Amino acid sequence: MRKSFALSALFAAPLLIGAQVAMADTVTVDSCGRDVTFNTSPSKVIVHDLNMNEMAMALNLQDKMVGVTGVTGWYKTEGPALLEKLGGVPELAPKYPSLENLLAAEPDLFIAGWYYGMKPGGEVTPDILEQHGIKTLELTESCVHLDKNKKAASMDLLFDDMLRLGKVFDKEQEADTLVDGWKKELSSIKEAVGENAGTRVFLYDSGDEKPFTAGKYAIPTAMIEAAGGKNILDDMDTSWGRANWETVASRNPEFLVLLDYSQDGSGAAGLMDFLKSHPVMSETDAVKNGRFVALRYAELTPGPANIEAIRKIAAAMNPESF
Known part of the structure; x- marks a missing residue:
């Protein structure tokens, strides 16, 4: 990523580790057609997979994270480097987490997706986690596995997920800056490709x-x-x-x-x-x-x-x- 865009992720001011921060207004966001409501900014978050961890890191959410899953398992040679960047956030499961893995860390939010840490009918789903007081945000691309009104992929899959994270973690300005920079970059690429x-x-x-x-x-x-x-x-x-x-x-x-x-x-x-x-x-x-x-x-x-x-x-x- 170009340096100017990477630096835009550094604007976020750090919050107290482990502290729940009350929001000025209740925030409700969509996740695979579900309304997920937050009265406080999540402070004990588990994030699944390399890509979603990179989303979290782009908004400097490391101080909110109590664990990651699915980073080093299978063939993911990028995993160890990402764990190093996370600075001590533990990997709770190298592949898909069990319910026990998640509950032991006492999170208030799990960021994952369908076939990105969760499977329909499995022991880790939004409905099951909700019974334990854990909210779930699903990767929008993965919602296609549940959606009867499917739409072809667009870059809005990435943009909307980043803007949603910004809203949930009270970092809307930082998320807006990132997405605006990405859109400008894509416009420059389109112009260069031309005919x-x-x-x-x-x-x-x-x-x-x-x-x-x-x-x-x-x-x-x-x-x-x-x-x-x-x-x-x-x-x-x-x-x-x-x-x-x-x-x-x-x-x-x-x-x-x-x-x-x-x-x-x-x-x-x-x-x-x-x-x-x-x-x-x-x-x-x-x-x-x-x-x-x-x-x-x-x-x-x-x-x-x-x-x-x-x-x-x-x-x-x-x-x-x-």
Whole structure:
């Protein structure tokens, strides 16, 4: 992220650790269609996953946090560095938390999402946590799993979540400054891309027999569009899911976004080697011309890292314009 935008996150004045701060007015926000009301600013917060922790850090909420979950589990090589930045906030569970994990920390708020720390029918849901006096804010992108009136992904998924956090934690000015800066950055990217917009893009996360990728409701689709491209699977009626190689190849992507789970770039290189050896993908323009960009997990899930990732995509697709 550009330095000017990163510095805007430092304007927040610190509050007393562990102290509940009464709000001037009761605050009610929407979370997956639920009204969540706060009479005091949350002071004992647990945040799930890399991207939502980066949202919290962008508003300097570390002094409000009593724990994190889902940061170092699975293949998330970014996790240890994030924990270091959090300065001693403990990880309560490396993957999905149990109800016991959460209750032991006595939080007043859990920031998570569906399939980002919670599963329908699981032991950790907003309804169950409410029974224990814990409020939940859900990642808006994840609400698609519950929403019958689904809308295609847009960058508002990120913007609205940041503005909602600002409202809940009485940091509206800081959130407004961040979002305004991000919107200006995206306008400058769009201007730089100009008439070159429309590049056909395929996002490859993982999978040999069937690729795991982003569909209509996942934020990478909006990111690719903001970078001047078009996700060739933006008609896939899901957020993240599996496609088939024949469909991908028939749409002949011109550019690839490779999700890199390694620290040294070897993960993306391995994905590209696989595509070069694949009987149908090896014939696509993107693979034949070696056109791709490697991005981290936190860059492709809703969070502050999305903005710089969009610039990376745009610059890799149109190097002459950046």
